[in-house]
Amino acid sequence: MSKEVRDNLKYTDTHEWLKLEGENAKVGITDHAQEELTDIVFVELPEKGKKIEKGDELCVVESVKSVSEIYAPVSGEIVEVNEELEDSPELVNKKPYDEGWLVEIKVSDKKEINQLLNSEDYKKNI
Amino acid sequence: MTLKSPLNNIHKKIGAKFTEFAGFEMPLQFTSIKDEHLTVRKKVGIFDVSHMGNVWIKGKDAEKLLSLTTMEDSSRIGVGKSQYTTILNENGTIIDDTIFMHVDERFMLIPNAGQSKIVTNWINKQAKKHNLDAEAKNVSREYVILAVQGPKTRETLKKLTNEDLSNIGFFGCKKIKFAGFNVIISFTGYTGELGYELQINNFDDAEKIFNKILKSGEEFNIKPIGLGARDTLRMEKFFLLAGNEFEGGRTPLEANLGFFINWDNDFIGKEALLKQKEKGNYERLTALLCQEKGIPRHGCIVEKEGEKIGVVSSGTMSPCLNKGIAMAYIKPDYIKVDNTAEIIVRNRKIKAKMIKPPFVSKEWADKN
Numbered sequence: 001m002s003k004e005v006r007d008n009l010k011y012t013d014t015h016e017w018l019k020l021e022g023e024n025a026k027v028g029i030t031d032h033a034q035e036e037l038t039d040i041v042f043v044e045l046p047e048k049g050k051k052i053e054k055g056d057e058l059c060v061v062e063s064v065k066s067v068s069e070i071y072a073p074v075s076g077e078i079v080e081v082n083e084e085l086e087d088s089p090e091l092v093n094k095k096p097y098d099e100g101w102l103v104e105i106k107v108s109d110k111k112e113i114n115q116l117l118n119s120e121d122y123k124k125n126i
Numbered sequence: 127m128t129l130k131s132p133l134n135n136i137h138k139k140i141g142a143k144f145t146e147f148a149g150f151e152m153p154l155q156f157t158s159i160k161d162e163h164l165t166v167r168k169k170v171g172i173f174d175v176s177h178m179g180n181v182w183i184k185g186k187d188a189e190k191l192l193s194l195t196t197m198e199d200s201s202r203i204g205v206g207k208s209q210y211t212t213i214l215n216e217n218g219t220i221i222d223d224t225i226f227m228h229v230d231e232r233f234m235l236i237p238n239a240g241q242s243k244i245v246t247n248w249i250n251k252q253a254k255k256h257n258l259d260a261e262a263k264n265v266s267r268e269y270v271i272l273a274v275q276g277p278k279t280r281e282t283l284k285k286l287t288n289e290d291l292s293n294i295g296f297f298g299c300k301k302i303k304f305a306g307f308n309v310i311i312s313f314t315g316y317t318g319e320l321g322y323e324l325q326i327n328n329f330d331d332a333e334k335i336f337n338k339i340l341k342s343g344e345e346f347n348i349k350p351i352g353l354g355a356r357d358t359l360r361m362e363k364f365f366l367l368a369g370n371e372f373e374g375g376r377t378p379l380e381a382n383l384g385f386f387i388n389w390d391n392d393f394i395g396k397e398a399l400l401k402q403k404e405k406g407n408y409e410r411l412t413a414l415l416c417q418e419k420g421i422p423r424h425g426c427i428v429e430k431e432g433e434k435i436g437v438v439s440s441g442t443m444s445p446c447l448n449k450g451i452a453m454a455y456i457k458p459d460y461i462k463v464d465n466t467a468e469i470i471v472r473n474r475k476i477k478a479k480m481i482k483p484p485f486v487s488k489e490w491a492d493k494n
Contacts, residue, residue, distance in 0.1 A: 038155065041443045064443055065145075067423070
């Protein structure tokens, strides 16, 4: 079963994706990641306003059997979290790149985005 | 080295996602844990549990040996009946929980995955020590064990046998012809649903039986079920899992198994249990239902107003309730139905309430 990798996104080798929209970046996990995790039943999102560094633990995604840390691809401040996931954590499985987004970060250093993988490089990872 | 179930190829064909459990490569799930879980609660599912053990207890003193090494007086368990019990150390802590079936002149013991050698050696050691003319023979690698569980189990299985299954009482066992093959069937299970377990000592037979049951259950939407759902199903019913609930040395009194202690029987560990019973004041396995979102896991600390009162031995998100549930050993003074506590999950404190188990009642499927 082929896993979707979108060309207009940036990626990490820990299977997060990032989409820059002006000053802010939306972050989620890839199709590959959600499939590995199987059915997600709980997402523990961070507080809005929290400042994070690239590589910090951003949030935690849980399936029945596993607990997975999701890491911040860039540094900045958390400005939005996807509150839909509180009642519908399965959105992360169903629409990992759309309605299943996790957080929105106000990026503090845009240079960090250039350090991320493009879709071709990420495809080699999976 | 990871062992495989004799049905491993079938699991691969059906598209199982695998996991390693007690040294065995077994299916974790086929479709999804939640889907498989609800299928067993509402319809019917088939499990391959060949990673569990099979041990014959036989010989002139087989009954005496079982009565000595388990908590039950096995002379009370006649041919065609079985008993859930535990095997204890001299200090009363649990080596394994198990079912033994009085099949013919022999008993078949079903140890947990990874425990067969330990249990066999322990029982044979006791036979020697007490000069009993009996032995435990480990035949785990010769058997496939299938469990069929769920409200539609009888309808699924009765098409494949002339045996009237309603004649086998709860916890009964019998050698029967099933789908044309010889099996030992028992009215037992680990899901809390109506179901049977089959011991099959021919791998080709077992493959054919597995496929025939899948075919027969098609009209009831039968599904193959993995270990993921097996764990959530047993937890909702407050059944114990070896390795979780017995980790670090627990006694049957602590593990909520007092009902299964036959105090009139003289068994290894009884003295220690009597002492513990007299002393009282021991931690007890308690059911905690989360009142807030979050999933408790094995090892999570349980607190009451900042003070540690216990630890979680098993925890998950209940697929039926969509709430976190936990089995936890709690200090006795804090245990009372409706008492609240906090389960520490990473750096959050999740409010939980003590309830009378099970988490999910027999009537759940009728109402949902």
